[in-house]
Amino acid sequence: xxxxxxxxxxxxxxxxxxxxxxxxxxxxxxxxxxxxxxxxxxxxxxxxxxxxxxxxxxxxxxxxxxxxxxxxxxxxxxxxxxxxxxxxxxxxxxxxxxxxxxxxxxxxxxxxxxxxxxxxxxxxxxxxxxxxxxxxxxxxxxxxxxxxxxxxxxxxxxxxxxxxxxxxxxxxxxxxxxxxxxxxxxxxxxxxxxxxxxxxxxxxxxxxxxxxxxxxxxxxxx
Amino acid sequence: xxxxxxxxxxxxxxxxxxxxxxxxxxxxxxxxxxxxxxxxxxxxxxxxxxxxxxxxxxxxxxxxxxxxxxxxxxxxxxxxxxxxxxxxxxxxxxxxxxxxxxxxxxxxxxxxxxxxxxxxxxxxxxxxxxxxxxxxxxxxxxxxxxxxxxxxxxxxxxxxxxxxxxxxxxxxxxxxxxxxxxxxxxxxxxxxxxxxxxxxxxxxxxxxxxxxxxxxxxxxx
Numbered sequence: 020x021x022x023x024x025x026x027x028x029x030x031x032x033x034x035x036x037x038x039x040x041x042x043x044x045x046x047x048x049x050x051x052x053x054x055x056x057x058x059x060x061x062x063x064x065x066x067x068x069x070x071x072x073x074x075x076x077x078x079x080x081x082x083x084x085x086x087x088x089x090x091x092x093x094x095x096x097x098x099x100x101x102x103x104x105x106x107x108x109x110x111x112x113x114x115x116x117x118x119x120x121x122x123x124x125x126x127x128x129x130x131x132x133x134x135x136x137x138x139x140x141x142x143x144x145x146x147x148x149x150x151x152x153x154x155x156x157x158x159x160x161x162x163x164x165x166x167x168x169x170x171x172x173x174x175x176x177x178x179x180x181x182x183x184x185x186x187x188x189x190x191x192x193x194x195x196x197x198x199x200x201x202x203x204x205x206x207x208x209x210x211x212x213x214x215x216x217x218x219x220x221x222x223x224x225x226x227x228x229x230x231x232x233x234x235x236x237x238x239x240x241x
Numbered sequence: 242x243x244x245x246x247x248x249x250x251x252x253x254x255x256x257x258x259x260x261x262x263x264x265x266x267x268x269x270x271x272x273x274x275x276x277x278x279x280x281x282x283x284x285x286x287x288x289x290x291x292x293x294x295x296x297x298x299x300x301x302x303x304x305x306x307x308x309x310x311x312x313x314x315x316x317x318x319x320x321x322x323x324x325x326x327x328x329x330x331x332x333x334x335x336x337x338x339x340x341x342x343x344x345x346x347x348x349x350x351x352x353x354x355x356x357x358x359x360x361x362x363x364x365x366x367x368x369x370x371x372x373x374x375x376x377x378x379x380x381x382x383x384x385x386x387x388x389x390x391x392x393x394x395x396x397x398x399x400x401x402x403x404x405x406x407x408x409x410x411x412x413x414x415x416x417x418x419x420x421x422x423x424x425x426x427x428x429x430x431x432x433x434x435x436x437x438x439x440x441x442x443x444x445x446x447x448x449x450x451x452x453x454x455x456x457x458x459x460x461x462x
Contacts, residue, residue: 020328020329021328024327024328025324025327025328083447083450083451083454084443084447086401086450087401087405087442087443087446087447087449087450088405088439088442088443088446089405089406089407089408089409089419089442090405091408091409091411091419092408092419092422092435092438092439092442093439095419095423095426095432095435096249096432096435096436096439099426099432099435100248100249100432100435100436103244103248103431103432104244104245104248104249105244128454128457131458132457132458135458177310178402181311181312181313181314182313183313184313184315184316185315185409187315187319188412194316195313195315195316195319198316198319199319199323202323207327208323208324208327211319211320211323211324212320212324214316214320215312215316215317215320218311218312218313218316219308219311219312221311222310222311222312223307223308223311225311226307226310226311227307230307
């Protein structure tokens with residue numbers, strides 16, 4: 020019974036292409052989210068180090084809100100709310116935008132911790148060699164800060180990338196969506212297992228790399 | 242602007258949805274009250290198993306932890322809720338959510354405890370044992386209290402994530418906060434109830450997030 024329900028060869032043959040296509044979509048969203056989110060987070064952290072009060076209040080407000088709200092809540096507001104005010108975005112665009120904003124918020128906070136952890140002497144020494152403030156930030160502070168933030172940032176990025184599965188709720192044809200559709204068409208649980216396997220194939224290597232990075236860049240040795 | 246207010250911050254609709262939202266909030270609170278202690282307890286077991294002296298015990302534990310960290314929680318939940326009926330087990334939405342969370346958060350809490358226990362030096366173990374404490378007593382009254390203190394920010398942070406994650410229970414029709422809000426949205430054709438739900442999540446979690454920023458920056462310095 021188990022084999023028939025979860026490892027049905029006929030169902031595998033029929034729906035494997037759909038699941039593979041879902042993997043492509045998942046990878047597309049994931050890569051787009053990681054790039055946008057981390058770049059935006061780094062930019063916000065850099066902006067924050069200029070310590071302009073009104074700007075920093077806005078950044079902190081943005082970061083807090085996107086750290087405190089469940090991503091699915093933001094996704095539903097954007098997906099069902101924006102069309103009512105005349106802005107229609109595809110499920111793919113909403114998923115990308117929302118997850119990027121969430122990752123940007125977490126990444127900003129992590130980078131900012133890194134920047135704060137750099138000793139004052141580094142700033143002063145760089146400034147005294149004639150570098151101006153932006154040069155010091157870009158060439159002296161950020162390279163050290165970013166290195167220190169690799170382990171927490173990797174873990175957070177993996178966690179947020181896995182949220183691409185939330186796309187199934189708003190009809191983005193990623194792995195979970197394909198698996199659920201195939202399951203209801205075939206009346207068989209095999210596609211769900213295929214979907215889970217697809218995630219394992221994508222994410223186990225990433226989790227393993229994360230584990231390695233954690234030891235490689237461990238606190239104290241950085 | 243008026244359109245925006247009408248669509249996202251419609252007080253009249255929020256008022257109508259309030260009883261539904263409150264009931265949803267109750268379910269979210271119940272869910273958290275079950276899922277967080279369960280995850281904390283499971284995590285401790287996971288951490289201890291991962292530190293076992295026997296490789297045959299340790300390795301399968303590591304594989305399982307990585308497995309459950311690699312599968313998105315929503316996928317796990319759907320698998321349990323929609324897959325198990327095919328082998329004759331029909332979990333209620335609440336049971337399915339609890340089981341999925343047990344597997345997922347157990348793995349995450351486990352990794353955090355493990356880091357905490359690893360951070361306690363051998364000397365602490367040896368000193369405690371030499372005073373006549375048994376291994377179990379050493380663990381319970383010397384190592385774990387210090388370990389938990391060392392990883393407290395991570396434990397709080399993960400708990401915030403767990404509370405946020407309870408929103409995925411809406412996908413299997415468990416009437417928690419987000420499900421109730423989405424129900425109200427489809428009844429009123431207006432997304433304001435979800436904005437109200439977001440405000441509730443924010444009111445609950447924002448203080449924790451603030452606290453976390455402080456804790457994290459202090460560790461960073």
